[in-house]
Amino acid sequence: MFLSSCGRYFVRASSFALVAIVSTKLILESQRFLPQLLVSTTTAAQENKSNVDQWTEELLRQKHKGCELYSLDNASRKKVVIQQHLGLWSGGPEALVQLALAFHSWLPSSTYAQIYLGHRELACDRYPQFCDINLLLDYSDLRSGDVLIIPELMMCPQHLVRKGVNVFVWQLGATSFDARRNQTEEGCKHISHNYWLSSQFGLNLPSSHILVPYISENKLYNGTFSNEKRENLILINGHDAASLELTYIREYCESRNCSTQVLINFGNAELMDLYSKAKMIVSFCMRGSERSPIEAVLRGVVLVSNNCQSAEDGRDFPIPRNNLVPILNGSTAVADIVERVMENFSVEQARYSAMRSLYMHYGRQTLSADTRCFMQAIENSSSVNYR
Incomplete structure (x- = not known):
């Protein structure tokens, strides 16, 4: 058995099934950490999609509990x-x-x-x-x-x-x-x-x-991913175009077989095409639930961020913690993350099932x-x- 870091959930290691609920308030606070259990191993992400969906549905059910009784x-x-x-x-x-x-x-x-x-x-x-x-x-x-x-x-x-x-x-x-x-x-x-x-x-x-x-319906995708068109392409969210971490990524790509593309001034069809080709999208210090990273993940791209602002809360971005670049001394870490994602893309892609489930349920x-x-x-x- 696993005990979450806030001590309010018990999760079975083999199935990650939720078996104890204390109260709506405790649930919503606890679920800040639960997504990290769901993405902590490749096996869990690949074989327990139903349990990932269960976490999402429970989060929404508890949030909306009783509201249907509100008088029109x-x-x-x-x-x-x-x-x-x-x-x-x-x-x-x-x-x-x-x-x-x-x-x-x-x-x-x-x-x-x-x-x-x-x-x-x-x-x-x-x-x-x-x-x-x-x-x-x-x-x-x-x-x-x-x-x-x-x-x-x-x-x-x-x-x-x-x-x-x-x-x-x-x-x-x-x-x-x-x-x-x-x-x-x-x-x-x-x-x-x-x-x-x-x-x-x-x-x-x-x-x-x-x-x-x-995310609007025309940008959602819930089918089986085809990675045939994938390239060693790294997308950069527009507001990160001048970030220091991006400098390290570009330096890495200069010595490897990869390229970068800043997402500025692209139409919807062009974005969807880029999402089908890219392996990674980078968005640091997200001041809110940035749409481009979410849209990209829904199309099978791996999101790399840092332990800053919205990425800190797993209820907004349930992504692997080891794909968050440290705020301090991030130069070595970002290169290591890029290399790991590029070399093990299908494994890393599978670890984002919790995030895909979450934003597929929102509507x-x-x-x-x-x-x-x-x-x-x-x-x-x-x-x-x-x-």
Whole structure:
């Protein structure tokens, strides 16, 4: 028998089956570490896919437990407005569109999007149902008890807070402690898009305040991987183009038969082709649940990161710990990891079944369930204003 590092799970070595559950809170905290058991051996990753899926399903079941009982009448008494930010189409703006659709799926008459009219077509092209969502043209229409969700880069609208509107900042990426503190002091509350951000920079959010976006259906892949097109190609997430670790990787490739490609200015079809060819994607200090690394892993690519920010929490990135480059003295480690992945690619690829399972399970239904849990939680909170 194995005992997880937080002492709340017993896992059988032969099957990694979950046999003891204490409480929802303990489960969600414990599962921060459980994924590392699931990816700790090649045999477990290759032969126990059902148990990997069981971990994912248990995580979601416990998170959403009881939310289906939440009264639609209670929620429909107030407007829910999601501020959009569609200057360009990237992970954050897409997540905001998905969140609006999730609320609209069960609160169609109460859900509103605040968006520049010129940007609406961009969202509707990719998510046609977005055009069915009501538009809020003027914040003066909001009343005490209504809910407004804004992205983390926006300033807290104090005039709405004073009016009694419940303003939540959705953390879609890491920001400074000062920015978070200022938003809190100005009366805004916070929600998060992943587990790591929910506990950083002075936050300690409950699971009901973690609303997880998903990879769009056209980028998902759940078939058997074909590695016939694989090359010794290493993809570099765009924001890592100037990192010191990348210098070490390029130096390694100069003396080996491998190449690198920075993921900047590629269309969707081009990205899918690169994912089918590459063996590795590198993304360091992920300030959130970066989409390119997730999309690549779903297509069979091995993710290498470092023990920094979102990769620290196994509930967001259940990947092998020995594929995380140390923050200090990482030059030797990154070369060793690259060599191990290149020489044992099929073995390393199999160890990412937990991460593939997790993000294959996330979708429209899970985000909709997240929004129900969120509305139930704030309904029950005495610190939130209602009509």
